[in-house]
Amino acid sequence: MDSFDKEILKILQKNNLTPQRDIGETIGLSPAAVQRRVKRMREEGIIKHDISILERETLGNPVTLIVEVFLESEQIDLIDETKKSFVSCSAVQQCYYVTGESDFVLIIVAKSMADYEKLTRELFFANKNVKRFRTVVAMGVEKLGLNIPITL
Structure with missing residues (x-):
């Protein structure tokens, strides 16, 4: 993992729905390069799951x-x-x-x-x-x- 991978992971941990175009602009890579890196990190198991954190109180589990x-x-x-x-x-x-x-x-x-x-x-x-x-x-x-x- 290089510094680009780490920057991608930092962004995805904050918001996994961040468009790859925006990630690329932030860290200085093309959207295609970001996509390849994210795909590789998923295949290698570095990115284990893509999830949403839900509001437990709103959903009845306070x-x-x-x-x-x-x-x-x-x-x-x-x-x-x-x-x-x-x-x-x-x-x-x-x-x-x-x-x-x-x-x-x-x-x-x-x-x-x-x-x-x-x-x-x-x-x-x-x-x-x-x-x-x-x-x-x-x-x-x-x-x-x-x-x-x-x-x-």
Whole structure:
């Protein structure tokens, strides 16, 4: 990756819908060169997804919860099974398999605490490998993003 690629990535992280013509004008490349570079970075997996960040409150999911999950057993097949259940749940926005006291950290959105309680029954209480979980309720979201710092 050269400095042009890094500049392209910085622009796309701010707004993935920026026209390639505008990117090219900003960094001094032709639109065709920008297009080739973006295509290559997608093929190489540098650009993993093109997404829109939605307004969760407007869409009826105002509650954000950070959940630490502690497993009963660390058998790899049981970990994989648990991981699949977390990843397949649409309310789970992020899932981290972590070191330390807990085994997973989840970022979850919900319509209400009652909705979250129902979800805990499905995700945690029904899973025989979940020993316990600890929930922190976010009082506000001060920063939300997936931007990766890019240095030139």
